[in-house]
Amino acid sequence: MSNESQAERWVVEVGERLQNVFPDIPTKSLQASTDSEEKPSIFTEYYPYLVYFGESYYYTYNDSRRRSEFSGWKFVGFMRRWFDLDLRSYNQYIQEKKHLARGYYHLECFRNDELLLLEYLLINSCILVFSILLFQNVRNGIEILSGTKEINRDREDQRSKEFYILYQYIMTDPMKIKLQMLTMEYQMPWFVVKRIYKKCSNISNHVGTPIDKLALSCFDDLYPGMHKSKVHGDTCTLPPGGFKHLLHMFHWSRTPEENFLVETSSLFIRKMVDYYIPSVTELKLFGTVFKKHAGGSIDMSFYDRRLSGVMQLAPWHMLTYSSTLVTELLRFEQQYVNCGFPFTAYFASMACMLKTEADVQVLRANGVIIDIPSTRFDDKDILCCVRELKSKIDDNIAMPNPLKSLEEKVMAHYQRSSYRVYGEFKRRYCSNPWITISVIAGICLFFLNLIQTVLLLFK
Structure with a gap:
């Protein structure tokens, strides 16, 4: 059987399967789309995951029991019924982009299973679009998804009932879902998500806001917060080729314009294992003062005054999820070297400066380390967290140029007897x-x- 006829049969099978997800799902007249948007990617991971609701597992196309029970199809059914999700248009587009989509994952994934790729991207994209609409702070996602805004029906109508079934899946533990949306293994090619949102369904017509803007607003309550230069948006530059996935977008929004890029053309390349600056208490002996950086989420700088040095560090908000989220950002930077190493530089510096509880106390007193009273971490917890994050940094990474400059300034100050x-x-x-x-x-x-x-x- 040819790939074309196999994919066409897949469209019919999915349509039949969705009839059992919600009752009386109407069959739509399907029109193919010929639009094409190239967004090259370098993302690779070892295993494909179908992930949502705080659970994750490997997904194989031949696992019929799991496929029939998996609630992800309810999201696809909801999108098809209420937002005219066009399976044929989606199928044609993915056929054109299947090599690009495969490039996001490990070479062994989807190599001999095109139908698995079709299903995997479809289900996860629908879940992600639904979740983004619930979490975003730009429009009223509940009204848009449930239909209560444009139709003004009673909340007991069929669409609202189906919506609240899916709503409960997501909102049982929203923070856990948000962190999962930013975990490396669970990323989705962003060009597929945008296609589902804009071209393969009419949901963008109901919302009226680009999904990039909606997605960025989903994480307003997470630390690190959006960098000031990105909030005011006039000077910041989008990455070449657009965003690879949601974690890429989050990383970009939290980093300064100076992205701590690695200079590979230099003949003498120092590695991260060689990076060293003295501890907080050692620097204090040389008249260094510590201040909160006013710039943004991950900024740091050092400069000399007449009688002292000033180390400015972006505040580090210690929350229960901080270590998990920072770990993903560190992993992202090691996978996407062209996006720079600002988080790597920041936490490598923290690991050098925080050697004892006395070091932690100094940064607490100066507002650099901030924790919420309800989830307060003691000084030992902070040290353990810093050491754990340091262990996630690959020592063989070339040291970014801005980090070399910071090290040189700190050591020049540290070595002056005055x-x-x-x-x-x-x-x-x-x-x-x-x-x-x-x-x-x-x-x-x-x-x-x-x-x-x-x-x-x-x-």
Whole structure:
């Protein structure tokens, strides 16, 4: 059987299967689409996952029991019934783009199973579009999906009932689902998701907002927050070729314009294993002060003042999911070297600076490490988290140029004895306000005595 007839039969089989997902699903007249949008990708992973609702497992086309019970088909059925999801248009488009879509995954995935690729991309794209509409903060996703806005029906109508079945799957644990949407293994080619949203269904007509904007707004409640340069959008540049997937989009929105790219043309390439800056307490001995960086989510910088150095670090919000999310961002940077290494640079620096609980306490006191009272982490927890994240960084990565520059500035400051003298004076006499007051009072008393002595000499 040819690939074309096999894929055509797949469209018919899926249509028949969806008849049993929700009752009385009407058959739509299907029109093929000839549009094509090239979005090259470099993403590869070892296994395909069908993932949602906090669960994940491998999915094989021949597993008929799992295929019949898997609730993901309900999302496909909902999209087809209420938003005219066009299976033939989708099928034709994926046939044109199947080599590009396969390129997102490990070479062994989908090699001999085209129908698995069709199903996998269809189900996960429908789930992702549905979830994005629920989580976004631009439009009222519940009204759009349930039909209560444009149809003004009672909440007990058929569409609303079907919607709330799917709503319960997603909203049982929304934070878990959001983190899953940003996990490397679960990413979907973004060009397929956009196609489902805009061309293969009429859902974009109901919403009226590009899915990129909707997707970015889904994570407004997650830290790190969106970088200020991306929020104000006039100066930021989109990645060449567009976004690969949702994690790529999230990473881009959280990083500064200076993306800590690796310079490979240099003859002398230093690796991350060679990166070193002193700890917080060591830097304090040399008069370094620590401040929150005002720029954005992952910025850091160092500069010298007349008597001290200033290390500015973006605030690190410690939440229960922080380690999980940062791990995915570190993995992303090691997979997508052209997107830069800002998170790698930030947490490599944190691992150097945070060696003891005293180091953590200094950054807490200066507002660099922030945790929520309800999920407060003690200093040992912070150190363990930093060490765990450091272990996720590949030591063989070439050191990004901005990180080399930061290291050079810090070490130049650290090696100057004048800063050590000032730091020692500050530690001894300015660490406690009462000691400072006593020192000032002593100096004033000394000068008063000196003036008095001079006046007596000239009488």
